[in-house]
Amino acid sequence: MTHDTTRVSRQQLSLLPDEAEQPLQRGEPPNQEEPFSVRPARADLACQDNLEFMRSIPDGSFKLIVTSPPYNLGKPYERKAELDAYLEQQDQVIEECIRLLHPKGSICWQVGNFVDNGEIVPLDTLLYPLFRGRGLRLRNRIVWHFGHGLHCTNRLSGRYETINWWTAGDDYTWNLDPIRVPSKYPNKRHFKGPNIGKLSGNPMGKNPSDVWEFPNVKSNHVEKTIHPCQFPVELVERLVLSMTNEGDAVFDPYMGVGSALIAALKHGRDAAGCDIVEEYVEIATQRVAELEAGTLRTRPMGKPIYDPSLPRGGH
Numbered sequence: 001m002t003h004d005t006t007r008v009s010r011q012q013l014s015l016l017p018d019e020a021e022q023p024l025q026r027g028e029p030p031n032q033e034e035p036f037s038v039r040p041a042r043a044d045l046a047c048q049d050n051l052e053f054m055r056s057i058p059d060g061s062f063k064l065i066v067t068s069p070p071y072n073l074g075k076p077y078e079r080k081a082e083l084d085a086y087l088e089q090q091d092q093v094i095e096e097c098i099r100l101l102h103p104k105g106s107i108c109w110q111v112g113n114f115v116d117n118g119e120i121v122p123l124d125t126l127l128y129p130l131f132r133g134r135g136l137r138l139r140n141r142i143v144w145h146f147g148h149g150l151h152c153t154n155r156l157s158g159r160y161e162t163i164n165w166w167t168a169g170d171d172y173t174w175n176l177d178p179i180r181v182p183s184k185y186p187n188k189r190h191f192k193g194p195n196i197g198k199l200s201g202n203p204m205g206k207n208p209s210d211v212w213e214f215p216n217v218k219s220n221h222v223e224k225t226i227h228p229c230q231f232p233v234e235l236v237e238r239l240v241l242s243m244t245n246e247g248d249a250v251f252d253p254y255m256g257v258g259s260a261l262i263a264a265l266k267h268g269r270d271a272a273g274c275d276i277v278e279e280y281v282e283i284a285t286q287r288v289a290e291l292e293a294g295t296l297r298t299r300p301m302g303k304p305i306y307d308p309s310l311p312r313g314g315h
């Protein structure tokens with residue numbers, strides 16, 4: 001169903017209607033090259049201010065709210081606001097997101113630094129009280145490391161941002177197995193004690209830890225669009241797979257070109273998102289359609305980082 005008004009354009013799309021009868025394959029590790037989950041999923045995209053978009057949504061609707069808000073860094077889509085005004089605006093959005101959060105749900109708020117005249121202000125430290133003060137619990141402060149960015153001359157070049165993972169309560173959805181990564185020594189065995197000779201690590205791989213390395217979406221990235229700061233889809237996939245189950249719903253209140261929605265839909269989760277820039281919403285809608293058609297290219301989860309010291313960069 002699609003309806004347009006002069007201010008709001010909202011698209012509701014349904015993926016894979018022909019496969020609705022296929023059985024779910026729960027409990028199996030995801031095939032990281034597969035473009036789709038088996039479950040048909042719905043997408044709800046709007047060109048709308050997020051506070052307006054959220055107003056009509058019932059409490060507790062989303063198992064995962066994952067977003068990267070504007071950083072106040074003077075990107076083309078931002079009006080450079082004073083930090084206090086920025087935090088006041090974030091406060092309202094966060095309050096409304098918490099209303100929409102499922103009791104077993106998670107919020108992942110991804111930010112970097114506000115840079116003011118060469119001084120850096122780590123935004124997650126300023127946002128912390130807005131979540132903690134409303135009773136959410138911080139489970140991890142994930143450091144996302146990437147290789148490319150501005151080269152600084154008067155300080156070290158910044159090569160990480162953070163994702164603060166908050167849960168609504170202590171009983172939260174959490175699946176470690178789908179996001180395990182290969183162990184360093186997969187064949188290592190106990191050499192003494194009652195388990196002597198048995199594998200000492202989990203054969204499905206190890207916990208990926210709280211430091212993640214994914215290439216950021218720069219010009220040569222397969223997912224690059226006109227958006228100046230997209231999420232890499234694989235980063236959100238890791239959050240979706242570990243913090244939701246098939247059939248849950250995922251929301252991005254600052255959707256951009258819809259990378260979080262793509263990650264959710266790929267794995268059979270319903271997805272909703274909004275953005276105030278019409279061009280971004282059009283691209284997001286197009287990307288969802290390409291996902292449905294099986295033509296959307298995303299960087300596969302688990303693909304090694306390009307390493308110039310290895311033949312063919314290690315790929």
Ligand SMILES: C[S@@+](CC[C@H](N)C(=O)[O-])C[C@H]1O[C@@H](n2cnc3c(N)ncnc32)[C@H](O)[C@@H]1O
Binds near residue numbers: 069070
């Ligand atoms: C850092 S970008 C997010 C990019 C997104 N993660 C992606 O992968 O494309 C922030 C986005 O927030 C949008 N935005 C800014 N203010 C907004 C508002 N009040 N409501 C909805 N979206 C807004 C901007 O247009 C921008 O696309």
